[in-house]
Amino acid sequence: MAAVAEISVDAAAANKLDSKSKSESEFNVQKLVDMFTKLNPLAKEFIPSSYSHHDHLHQGYHQLPPTNFLGTAADSDHQNNRRRRTNYSQGRRRSNGRVHKGQREDSIRRTVYVSDIDQHVTEERLAALFCTCGQVIDCRICGDPHSVLRFAFVEFADEQGARAALNLGGTVLGYYPVRVLPSKTAILPVNPTFLPRSEDEREMCSRTVYCTNIDKKISQAEVKNFFETACGEVTRLRLLGDHAHSTRIAFVEFAMAESAIVALNCSGMPLGSQPIRVSPSKTPVRPRIPHPTPH
Incomplete structure (x- = not known):
């Protein structure tokens, strides 16, 4: 108990x-x-630092945009806007890519590939042959001028001209019959701002050659000395290139047009450790405009 x-x-x-x-x-x-x-819900410690005191403090706590785990609503809006801009930019790039691809494919359909070109045939003479098929808007001869293995690309204003040009295969131009086939590539356009703007600049082009495959160890003075020794007086020379490319290029302007013609025969000759390639220039070597010096 x-x-x-x-x-x-x-x-x-x-x-x-x-x-x-x-x-x-x-x-x-x-x-x-x-x-x-x-507690005062409008106190400063209850309002996110990203909001302006003057713009939001008088609105009241419940009228402020809600926050989320990523940060304030303003941060979220910024992220959404940035995402929309990114999506728009990507869409625009894709659209531009499709446009450029379509333009390139159209250019290819209007272009023919010509091979077995005589070393004495010029671009003007080749273009004149194909003008019977339609309007020729560009003509580029490539390859070693000392060889019959030169080839060219001829672009027409429309596809009908390119199809008609295929019938000229076997035509003797110079000493050899040329072969004409549909092209698999488009002609890389020349920047129109570099093309001659006057009769004087066209005359400059006739005295200028375009030289490629230049050894990176070769200086501008050595390039000038090479062409002056073999061809004649050089009045202006522009040597271009950077570390991203294995070789350099140059535009060489001579005092006489005859010197530029002789320079074409230098294609294949060694300059340093590389055999250079020389072709007529489509652009003049304009003098550099000096930048104004600050006072």
């Missing part, structure tokens, strides 16, 4: 302790509620 009474007393004490803890917990929760209700 004493043991039962003892257990009853302990249970009563435990119940009393639980009810006391519960009341203290309720008091603490109520105390927190009272504290939060006294």
Whole structure:
């Protein structure tokens, strides 16, 4: 019996302790509620730093745009705008790529490949042959001028001209019959800003040659000395190239047009460790415009 009474007393004490803890917990929760209700929701510490004090403080806490786990709403809007701009740019690039591809394919259909060209045949003479088929808008002869293995690309204004040009295969031009086939590539256009703008510049082109495959160790003075020794006086020379390319190129302008013709025979001759390639230039070597010096 004493043991039962003892257990009853302990249970009563435990119940009393639980009810006391519960009341203290309720008091603490109520105390927190009272504290939060006294806080000012427009206080500076409740407003994200990305919002202007003057623009947003007067709007009230509940009118501020909600935040997310990536940051403030302004950050989210910025990310969305940037994503839209990126998607637009990518779409525009894809569209431009399709346009350029279509233009290139159209140019290929209007171009023929001509091979077995006599070394004495000029671009003007070759273009004159194909003018009977349609309007020729570009003609490029490539290859070693000392060899019959030269080839050319002839581009017409329309596909009908290119199809008609295929019938000229076997025509003797110079000493050899030329072969004419559909082209698999388009002619790389010359930047129109580089083309001659006047009769004087066209005359400059007749005195200028385009030289490629120049050894990178060769200096401009050495290139000039090479052509002056073999061909005649050089009045202007522009040597171009950078570390991204294995060889360099040059535009060489002579005092006399006859010197430029002689220079074409230098194609295949070694200059340094490389055999150079020389062809007529389609662009003049314009004098450089000096930049104004700051005072």
